[in-house]
Amino acid sequence: xxxxxxxxxxxxxxxxxxxxxxxxxxxxxxxxxxxxxxxxxxxxxxxxxxxxxxxxxxxxxxxxxxxxxxxxxxxxxxxxxxxxxxxxxxxxxxxxxxxxxxxxxxxxxxxxxxxxxxxxxxxxxxxxxxxxxxxxxxxxxxxxxxxxxxxxxxxxxxxxxxxxxxxxxxxxxxxxxxxxxxxxxxxxxxx
Amino acid sequence: xxxxxxxxxxxxxxxxxxxxxxxxxxxxxxxxxxxxxxxxxxxxxxxxxxxxxxxxxxxxxxxxxxxxxxxxxxxxxxxxxxxxxxxxxxxxxxxxxxxxxxxxxxxxxxxxxxxxxxxxxxxxxxxxxxxxxxxxxxxxxxxxxxxxxxxxxxxxxxxxxxxxxxxxxxxxxxxxxxxxxxxxxxxxxxxxxxxxxxxxxxxxxxxxxxxxxxxxxxxxxxxxxxxxxxxxxxxxxxxxxxxxxxxxxxxxxxxxxxxxxxxxxxxxxxxxxxxxxxxxxxxxxxxxxxxxxxxxxxxxxxxxxxxxxxxxxxxxxxxxxxxxxxxxxxxxxxxxxxxxxxxxxxxxxxxxxxxxxxxxxxxxxxxxxxxxxxxxxxxxxxxxxxxxxxxxxxxxxxxxxxxxxxxxxxxxxxxxxxxx
Numbered sequence: 001x002x003x004x005x006x007x008x009x010x011x012x013x014x015x016x017x018x019x020x021x022x023x024x025x026x027x028x029x030x031x032x033x034x035x036x037x038x039x040x041x042x043x044x045x046x047x048x049x050x051x052x053x054x055x056x057x058x059x060x061x062x063x064x065x066x067x068x069x070x071x072x073x074x075x076x077x078x079x080x081x082x083x084x085x086x087x088x089x090x091x092x093x094x095x096x097x098x099x100x101x102x103x104x105x106x107x108x109x110x111x112x113x114x115x116x117x118x119x120x121x122x123x124x125x126x127x128x129x130x131x132x133x134x135x136x137x138x139x140x141x142x143x144x145x146x147x148x149x150x151x152x153x154x155x156x157x158x159x160x161x162x163x164x165x166x167x168x169x170x171x172x173x174x175x176x177x178x179x180x181x182x183x184x185x186x187x188x189x190x191x
Numbered sequence: 192x193x194x195x196x197x198x199x200x201x202x203x204x205x206x207x208x209x210x211x212x213x214x215x216x217x218x219x220x221x222x223x224x225x226x227x228x229x230x231x232x233x234x235x236x237x238x239x240x241x242x243x244x245x246x247x248x249x250x251x252x253x254x255x256x257x258x259x260x261x262x263x264x265x266x267x268x269x270x271x272x273x274x275x276x277x278x279x280x281x282x283x284x285x286x287x288x289x290x291x292x293x294x295x296x297x298x299x300x301x302x303x304x305x306x307x308x309x310x311x312x313x314x315x316x317x318x319x320x321x322x323x324x325x326x327x328x329x330x331x332x333x334x335x336x337x338x339x340x341x342x343x344x345x346x347x348x349x350x351x352x353x354x355x356x357x358x359x360x361x362x363x364x365x366x367x368x369x370x371x372x373x374x375x376x377x378x379x380x381x382x383x384x385x386x387x388x389x390x391x392x393x394x395x396x397x398x399x400x401x402x403x404x405x406x407x408x409x410x411x412x413x414x415x416x417x418x419x420x421x422x423x424x425x426x427x428x429x430x431x432x433x434x435x436x437x438x439x440x441x442x443x444x445x446x447x448x449x450x451x452x453x454x455x456x457x458x459x460x461x462x463x464x465x466x467x468x469x470x471x472x473x474x475x476x477x478x479x480x481x482x483x484x485x486x487x488x489x490x491x492x493x494x495x496x497x498x499x500x501x502x503x504x505x506x507x508x509x510x511x512x513x514x515x516x517x518x519x520x521x522x523x524x525x526x527x528x529x530x531x532x533x534x535x536x537x538x539x540x541x542x543x544x545x546x547x548x549x550x551x552x553x554x555x556x557x558x559x560x561x562x563x564x565x566x567x568x569x570x571x572x573x574x575x576x577x578x579x580x581x582x583x584x585x586x587x588x589x590x591x592x593x594x595x596x597x598x599x600x601x602x603x604x605x606x607x608x609x610x611x
Contacts (some may be wrong), residue, residue, distance in 0.1 A: 027379045031332050032323035035314055040322060043314055043449055046390045046400060048457045100468055109466060115458045122460060123397040130398070174470035176456055177477060181410040184510065184564050185478040186471055189577065191569040191593065 047118040051163030054117065057134030058158040061151070064143025067136055071125050081147050086126075090147045099168035107144040111173055113157075113165035117141045138162070256282035258292055259357060262346065272300035275346060277361025280486050280505065286339065286533070286540040288364035290419045295426045296344045296362060296440060298461070304395045304446055308422075308430040311394070313376075313414065317452035320381030327416060327430055333371045336413060339539035341365040341507045343479055344440040345464075348592040351584065351611045356489040359596060359608065363507070365540035366427075368434050369417030373450070374409045382409075386452040390459055391433050393446040400459040401442045403435060405452065411436050411538075414447060436538035437478050437509030439591060475590020479509030481568045482593035483516055483543070483560040494604035497551035502529075505540045508562035512537045515561040518545040522555035522597070523570070529558065537563075549600065555609050556598045570595045584610075 035043075047053050068074055074084070081090030091102040102108050107116050121137045123129055132140070138157045145151045151165060177186075238244075260266040261275035268274070278294040288294075308327050316322035344362035353359035382405070389408050392400040403412075413434040415423055423429045428445025435442040441461050456462075467473040483506035488494055502520075506513045512535040517526040532542040543558070559568040571594045575582035578589065588594050597609025 027321065027381070029333055029379060031329045032315075032325045032379065035316065035322050035324045039314070039324070040316055044316070044451065045398060046392065046449075046451050046453075046457055046459050048453060049455060106463065110458065110463065111466075112458055115463065118459050119463070122400070127396075129396045172468065174467045174473040176404075176465070177470070177474040179404045179406055179477060181406065182511065182564065184566055185480055185590075186474040189471070189475070190567060191480055191574065191577070 045118070045122055047114045047121070049112040049114055049163065051114050051159055054114070054159035054162060055134045056159060057138050058156055059135050059137070059139025059142050060156055061139075061142040061146035061153045063135075064139035064141070064146070067139055068143055071132070071136070071140075073125060073140070076126065081144070089144055098172075099170070100172060102168075105148065107141075107148045107150060108168050111167055111169050111171065113141065113145065113150075113162050113167060116144060117162060120144075256292065258294070259361070261294075261296075261358070261362060266300075268300065271302060273297060273302075274300045275344065275362060277357050278364045280356045280361055280363075280484070281489050281492065283486055283505070284503075284542075286365050286505070286542050287419060288366055288540075290366065290421070290424045290427065293364040293366060293424070293427060294342075294344065294362050296346070298399075298441070298464070299397070301395060301397070303425045305425075306394060306430060306446060311430050311448070313431060313447060313449070315376055315380045315450045315452075317389070317450075318383040318386035318454060319377070319452055320383060321379075323376070323380050325376070330371050330414065330416060330431075333375055335369055335417075336372055337367060337369045337417070338413065338434075338436075339365060339367050339536045340413075340434055340436045341538060341540050342434075342440045342443050343482075343507070343591070345476065345591050348588070349594070349596050349608075349610060351608065353490070353608055353610075355491040356484055356486050356596075359490070360484045362440070363540075365505075365507070366418050367420065368413055368415045368432075370413045370415035370431075370434070373412035373414055373433070376414060376450070377408060377452070382452060385454050388453050388456055390449075390451045390453060390457050391442075391444040391447060392449040392451070392459075393428070393444050394448040395446050397460065398448075399444065399461050400457075401444060401461040402453075402457045402459060403438070403442055407435060407438070408450075437511075439476065439479060469589075472589045479507075479591050480593035481508040481510065481513070481560050481562040481566045482506070483513075483558045483568055484596045485518070485556055485558050485598055488556065488600065488606045489598055490606055490608045492606045494549060494600065494606070496604060497549050500547050500549060502545040502547050502556060502558075504529075504543050504558050506543055506558070506560035507538070507540045508560065508564075508566065509538060510566050511563035512539075513541040513560050514563050516541070516543040517559050518543075518547075519557045520545075520547055520554060523557055523595075526559070551602065553602050554600050556600065557595050557609075559595050568593055568595060 076084045076086035077089050078084035082088045091105050091108050099108050120140050142157045146153050256279045258276045261277040264274045266273045266276050275296040278292050313325045347362035349359040386405055388402050390400050390402050392398055415432050415434050423432050431447040433444040433447045465476050485504040487503045506516045516529040518529045519526050529543040529545040535541040561567045572582050574588050575586050599607045599609045
């Protein structure tokens with residue numbers, strides 16, 4: 001490993017003379033090791049909108065309703081998703097009101113159902129974060145989407161159906177800026 | 192250990208009493224404060240050397256500046272959870288915030304993970320040619336970069352309720368950060384075509400994660416193991432913190448354990464707060480605008496009388512280096528160039544000063560800055576005009592609030608929040 005690094009450093013100036021493109025995809029320093037497939041799988045808890053990282057498993061709102069009590073969610077968030085000390089999980093207003101006006105409630109406002117799964121999986125329950133099994137996270141996600149009238153009570157959520165859930169917010173949210181170095185934070189905004 | 196704690200508490204109490212006495216004394220004409228009597232110390236007291244003080248120095252017991260819980264939420268709360276804690280900018284000199292006084296913030300309150308750096312790993316994966324895992328030792332072998340950078344919380348928003356600059360502006364701090372450029376690590380892993388965003392994730396209980404554009408990663412993000420000449424403090428993300436210069440503080444991922452390159456916006460955990468209806472507001476929630484505040488004289492301080500004062504303050508911008516700072520001593524009618532102290536660094540606090548003779552009349556002190564991109568710090572009235580909404584006390588500056596902070600000087604020398 002060390003000899004390899006030394007050798008590479010020695011030939012570096014010549015390679016640079018030949019052109020940068022040849023170097024672009026080769027390691028310069030040879031520091032760090034390759035993670036195993038198991039490490040990659042275990043660490044990768046970022047669930048994107050396509051759901052590609054979702055683990056196998058399944059759950060329904062009925063199962064989720066039981067877990068919501070068993071896992072202590074109701075203690076902080078209230079028996080029906082409202083009335084507890086923690087943020088409310090159910091929109092108070094009529095679902096016919098525009099999604100954006102129904103409150104800052106993740107199962108309503110997120111454009112992706114995968115975000116609800118990701119949030120519960122990494123950050124709940126308080127004090128026992130990361131302790132839920134995939135089936136439990138699918139069931140709790142289904143329960144929150146059901147009480148907010150996003151999905152029917154009997155819908156099974158798994159790694160295929162969850163990314164396909166149509167969220168109330170639709171595409172009524174702002175796309176993020178195409179950030180570039182040394183540019184103003186908003187074109188046309190002097191401040 | 193127990194007896195040492197008691198001693199510390201005794202020190203703090205004594206220090207607070209003395210500091211109060213000094214403040215009162217300072218209001219009086221300076222009787223008994225001639226250089227001759229002040230130089231040697233009235234009591235002749237000395238501090239004996241101890242093993243502890245040789246190993247790790249303490250500040251003077253007469254220096255009592257501390258952080259405070261921010262926004263009316265106790266830190267720690269009854270369970271020991273810490274929320275937002277503000278830095279005492281009113282006592283700051285120069286541009287570096289001591290690590291012990293650097294502000295901290297967590298969105299839902301948290302404990303600190305007690306991480307053994309020998310066990311800590313950083314994984315880089317996703318849309319790369321070669322996923323890689325680095326130990327701290329690995330990272331320290333790589334070419335390092337040391338830069339001054341501020342961090343500022345999106346909640347750093349002056350309100351009429353804020354009495355001091357700590358309450359109105361204390362959720363920003365500046366430190367010297369040392370680490371490896373994220374671009375160095377990404378080139379080592381080989382960025383695949385089509386990678387447009389990356390997710391940075393911490394090792395704490397919620398595995399806090401933020402999505403950021405890959406252009407930022409390649410420009411100036413730093414994977415930091417050092418802060419102000421020592422390892423990053425636990426409250427700041429020990430053993431690794433991602434610096435995202437000029438972006439809102441929440442992006443500066445603490446306890447950094449993972450960087451994943453992806454082809455779209457991921458909306459994980461911390462990103463949820465950035466969702467907005469209006470793309471203009473969404474844009475103003477990323478890069479911090481040009482901002483400055485006068486730290487002396489500032490709310491809650493007391494001027495002993497008319498005469499000469501150097502007005503002092505801090506200016507910073509997420510857009511780059513500060514180019515100009517102006518000060519008004521008459522409520523904004525006339526603006527004068529302030530002196531910039533030292534060489535302004537990009538995305539770093541910059542100290543400014545302005546020489547002022549107070550005539551003893553009521554007035555208002557203001558500062559505003561301009562950054563290298565030509566962005567100018569606005570008044571609340573200018574922002575309201577841009578959005579074409581009425582300026583009333585409830586007007587909320589969209590995105591991070593970088594509006595001008597007025598300090599009102601009363602005839603008795605007391606200093607007050609001009610928004611109150």
